[in-house]
Amino acid sequence: MNQAASPNLSEDEKDILQEIMNIAFGNATADLAEVVDIYVMLSIPNIQVIGIGELPSYLKDTIKDDGESSIVEQKFWGNFKGSGLLVFPSGSGKDLLAFLDDKADYTYESNAAATLEKGGLLEIGNILIGACVGKVSELLGTFVTYSPPQVLQGKASDYNYLIEHFDPQQTAIVMKTIFTFKEKDINGFLLILTNHESIDWLQKALHEFMDSYE
């Protein structure tokens, strides 16, 4: 790893972040079920620090895209800044609509099915990313603002788009969790990418979080 890349997370800090994510995702799961009737299980998150330059190939390997997975991407910003990336396996769009009991409420003209599926993906994506990022932010004592989510095609140019605003010399923290919808054979994974600018703030927030327990 490039030593010019400024402060990385120490092992301790990674552990704290891991713990925060465990708590956050637990809360998110409970609230999703209770509030919006989305029953989802989230695996214990895995945290990695990756050079930005390696991110596109990491994403390509992780997503193992057959060109048909659906990816919902949403940027968020504030002290805590980055992107949420939700990857659904191919063909799950229709099944996801089953979670939304009001599909008829979407108005559409031509290309109805595709628009509907995309709408379902965007809505579920927006809520899942919002729930997870929101709960992590809350524990870190901050609030974030979200941009509208969008559906990506899984093409190389789209991965590059994701890292456009990152400096290739820098590092990103990648938090990955696998989600499974209960009673539905749908699973995929959620990545939260945060860029370099957040790291200084994140380290401080992690220590403050620990201090509150001491």
Added chain:
Amino acid sequence: MIFSQMFDMLDVGIMILDSDLKVFKWNRWMATHSKILPEKIVGKSIFEFFPDLNAPWFLRNCKSVFTFGNFAFFSQKLHKYCFPFKAYNTLGSDFEYMQQSCTVGPLRDDNNRINYIYITVQDVTEVAAYEKKLINMNTRDGLTGIFNRRYLETKLEEEFDRHIRYNRPLSLIMLDIDHFKGINDNYGHQAGDFILKSLATLIDERIRVVDIVARYGGEEFCCLLPETTAESALALAEFLRMGVEAEIYHFKDKSIKITISQGVSDLNSNVDTAEMLLKLADDGLYEAKRAGRNKVSMISNKKKES
């Protein structure tokens, strides 16, 4: 206060709702477009005035914002609008209601509890109108108003894949005006254009809504017929042939009669690609021409031995 002035000065609808979804604040933009004054709506449930919002999609997203502090986005593409206001910014488009892009976000008190949410409403009618125009230009033939070749080819691929997957019948008709060059030569190009438009209308009126008719080339048209067997497609082609033959086109003081030749193809086990389906219909069309025109023809294809 400067800050509270902004609330009313902005050219954006803004409202604040409490956790029971009762209106707490209603800005001037909202009052102007809804014709509901703040004093009438503040303190009342939003559903009293906008009952259509009392639906799972709206409730679910509001709850999510209260719980997670995330944002919810109701895009024009999916929802067209959340608040039915008269469109006034339409640039000659045909939107009856203002097209809107709405965002819902959280507002926190000193203890970081989310007691209120805001909703912003942006008028995007102009953008939606441009988009509609662009889509039209991209998918329609300028002269006849029916679909263009590009659109047909996209739909053909889609329908081909879908019909293969579900093992459903799919047929195609390629048709061409007989001796069209003669019409242009004898009556002029305006008459030719008039014939093209009239024929497009005639076909469009005689096919089902799910069928797609497109102008494929100069005087060549193509009908894509989902869920249609070769037998039905042949019957439709014959129906069109007779319809065209019986029609007399009046252009200025001239009476013009035309006939059409047609080739039919269908999705069978020997057809592996959409191009092949198109090619077979085209072959049928040439066969119909060769056989003397004003005919319908279908080539039964056999897999080439290699």
